[in-house]
Amino acid sequence: MIGLILLACIALYLALSVGVIVLVGKWAKKRGRRRWPWCAAAGLVMYLLVAYEQIPTFLIGRYYCATQAGITVYKTPDQWLAENSGPGGAIVWQRTPPQLADNVLNPRLVHSVRRDLMSIIPVNIITQEIRDAYSGEVLVREVAVSTGYDKRGGMGALAFKIWAGNFLCSPGYSSFLAIKKKYREIGKEVDL
Numbered sequence: 001m002i003g004l005i006l007l008a009c010i011a012l013y014l015a016l017s018v019g020v021i022v023l024v025g026k027w028a029k030k031r032g033r034r035r036w037p038w039c040a041a042a043g044l045v046m047y048l049l050v051a052y053e054q055i056p057t058f059l060i061g062r063y064y065c066a067t068q069a070g071i072t073v074y075k076t077p078d079q080w081l082a083e084n085s086g087p088g089g090a091i092v093w094q095r096t097p098p099q100l101a102d103n104v105l106n107p108r109l110v111h112s113v114r115r116d117l118m119s120i121i122p123v124n125i126i127t128q129e130i131r132d133a134y135s136g137e138v139l140v141r142e143v144a145v146s147t148g149y150d151k152r153g154g155m156g157a158l159a160f161k162i163w164a165g166n167f168l169c170s171p172g173y174s175s176f177l178a179i180k181k182k183y184r185e186i187g188k189e190v191d192l
Contacts, residue, residue: 071172
């Protein structure tokens, strides 16, 4: 039902835009001016009234995807285990409570997610990290870029602006999940 209302509103706005362009064309002809520049300007204004963020969102989202998205592994699970398996550094594996399973990988390692939102256009940079809780050292970082308004985030009427994005660039996500699984299982073999 909401989709039909949205389509009706879009059709109404398109009809209004065509009407404005026709009126501007008649106005320009009556004044002895060339019609096409005036009609093009009127069409651009009508487009920008509702979709001003579409082109910048696309360009900035693609730019951040090309320059920032990806995974950086500072230490592999084997490297971290070799550095932290001596006296006082060994970890004893224990089951993580279900409510913390996404954030706590084991007693020393935590997983965090940070979302940086741009203020004017709907481009989000999502950073996931695996950190050593004792030293604060970042072991793995994965950066993803998404565009568009969040349909679940309480954005209200902005969530219906489907033309503003809905692009996700996350080239290192599957690698991040594999490394996260390996970090989660460190020390598991000593579980009694």
